[in-house]
Amino acid sequence: MSSATTAVALVTNTADRMGQETARRLAAKGQTVILGVRDIQSGQPILDELLQQEQSAELLVLDATQQTSVDAAADNLRSRFGRLDILINNHSLALDKGPLNQAPVEDLIATYEANLFGTFRCIQAFVPLLKLSSNPRVVNISSSLGSVMNMTDKRSPYYEAAQPLYASSKAALNVLTIHLARELKEAGIKVNAVDPGIMDPRLPDGDPESIMETAASAPVRYALIGENGPSGGFFDRLGPIPW
Numbered sequence: 001m002s003s004a005t006t007a008v009a010l011v012t013n014t015a016d017r018m019g020q021e022t023a024r025r026l027a028a029k030g031q032t033v034i035l036g037v038r039d040i041q042s043g044q045p046i047l048d049e050l051l052q053q054e055q056s057a058e059l060l061v062l063d064a065t066q067q068t069s070v071d072a073a074a075d076n077l078r079s080r081f082g083r084l085d086i087l088i089n090n091h092s093l094a095l096d097k098g099p100l101n102q103a104p105v106e107d108l109i110a111t112y113e114a115n116l117f118g119t120f121r122c123i124q125a126f127v128p129l130l131k132l133s134s135n136p137r138v139v140n141i142s143s144s145l146g147s148v149m150n151m152t153d154k155r156s157p158y159y160e161a162a163q164p165l166y167a168s169s170k171a172a173l174n175v176l177t178i179h180l181a182r183e184l185k186e187a188g189i190k191v192n193a194v195d196p197g198i199m200d201p202r203l204p205d206g207d208p209e210s211i212m213e214t215a216a217s218a219p220v221r222y223a224l225i226g227e228n229g230p231s232g233g234f235f236d237r238l239g240p241i242p243w
Contacts, residue, residue, distance in 0.1 A: 006030055006031055006032050006056065007031045007032065007085035007086055007133075007135070007224075008031070008032045008034065008077075008081045008083060008084055008085045008086070008133075009026045009031045009032065009033050009034065009085060009086035009087075009088065009223065010034040010036055010060065010077070010084055010086065010087050010088065010126070011023045011026065011033060011034070011035060011036060011088045011090055012036035012062060012064055012087075012088065012089055012090050012091065012118075012122060013036060013037075013064070013090045013091055014035040014036055014037055014043055014046055014090070015037050015038065015042040015043060016090070016092075018090055018092070018141070018196060018215060018216065019035075019036075019088075019090040020046045021213060021215065021216035022088060022090065022216045022219050022220060023035055023046060023050070023057070024046075024049075024050070024216070025216050025217070025220045026086070026220055026223065027050050027053075027055035027056065027057055028055070029220070029224065031056070031085075031086065032056040032057070032058075032081075033050065033055070033056065033057045033058075034057075034058055034059075034060045034077065035047055035057060035058065035059050035060065036060050036062035036064075036073070037059060037060070037061065037062065038061070038062070038063045039061065040059055040061065043059045044059070047059050058080075060073050060076060060077065061073065061076075062122075064089075064091060064114070064118030064119070064121055064122055065113050065114060065117070065118050067121055070121045070122060070125045071125055073125070074125040074126055074128075074129065077126070077129055078128075078129055081129075082129075082132065083129055083130075083132035083133050084126050084129035084130050084132075084133060084136070085130075085133040085134075085135060085136060085137070086136075086137050086138075086139075086223045086224075087122065087123070087126050087130060087137070087138045087139070088138075088139045088141065088219055088223055089118075089119040089122055089123070089138070089139065089140045089141060090141045090219075091114050091115050091118045091119050091141065092114075092115060092141055092143070092166075093110065093111055093114035093115055093166075094111070094163060094165070094166040095107040095110060095111050095165055095166070096162075096163040096164065096165045096166055100164045100165070103164075103165060107165055108165050111165045111166060111169045112169050112172070114169075115166070115169035115170060115173060116169050116172050116173050116176070119140055119173060119176075120176060123138065123180060127184065127187075127189070130187075130189050131187050131189070135188075135227070136187070136188060136189040136190070137189070137190050137191075137222070137223050137224070137225065138180070138184075138189060138190070138191040138192070139192055139193075139194050139219050139222050139223050140173055140176075140177050140191070140192070140193045140194070141194060141195075141196060141219060142170045142173055142174055142177070142193035142194060142195050142234065143166070143167070143170040143195050144158050144195045144197075144236065144241055145158055145161055145163055145166060145167040145170060146167050146168075146169070146170025146171040146172075146173065146174050147171075147174075147234070147241055147242055147243060148171060148243060149242040149243065150241075150242070151167065151171075173193065174193050174234055174243060177191055177192065177193040177232065177234070178232050181231045181232030181233075182232060185231065189231075190225060190229060190230070190231035191231055191232065192222045192225075192230060192231060192232070192233050192234070192235060193233070193234045193235070194218050194219045194222050194234075194235050194236065195218070195234070195235070195236040195241060196215035196216065196218055196219060196236070196237075197214065197215050197218065197236050197237055214237065215237075217237050218235060218236055218237040221237075222235060
């Protein structure tokens with residue numbers, strides 16, 4: 001299928017299993033999937049897999065921690081496709097190792113660099129291409145650990161999941177999601193935060209592949225929402241998540 005008749009979907013960080021499973025599901029639904037990777041070698045296995053299944057997929061060198069790499073990736077997409085329909089920001093670095101007051105500030109900086117600043121760079125760089133789409137969608141991969149209500153409600157299954165560096169980066173991402181959804185509404189760009197549920201303590205034990213298949217369902221669902229779908233929300237596979 002030609003990209004002129006299918007959605008062009010960029011999934012960042014497809015070197016990790018979450019990104020790969022999301023890419024598989026989008027490709028299976030007929031989208032042209034752009035596999036964002038830091039280097040060609042790390043993305044070659046998933047590209048080969050999709051091409052063997054006669055899916056439409058390409059690699060795109062994209063290091064979200066480097067502005068020059070993000071800008072070059074946006075220029076590449078513009079020249080290759082002329083637009084972007086779906087952006088899935090898949091950045092989830094967790095470096096929590098112990099008490100917050102003993103955490104190296106370098107770990108906090110690295111966590112925010114990947115989870116927050118990297119996502120923000122991608123949004124800024126790709127919004128001009130999203131504005132050229134007739135049905136633009138942005139999904140920011142977040143976490144229920146970033147829900148302030150989950151952090152403070154003792155009844156929440158996440159209450160005891162103390163990963164403050166990671167959680168605070170995702171809480172900040174949620175705030176950006178709200179404001180970006182408002183700002184981009186007039187352009188028709190729907191922006192949502194989605195928790196795949198990989199860290200959900202309620203998940204039953206199972207093989208990693210099954211867990212990833214379940215986890216990827218929510219990002220793909222909100223990447224493909226229709227005109228009447230939500231924007232500025234926070235969701236997992238079961239529905240809305242409290243902020």
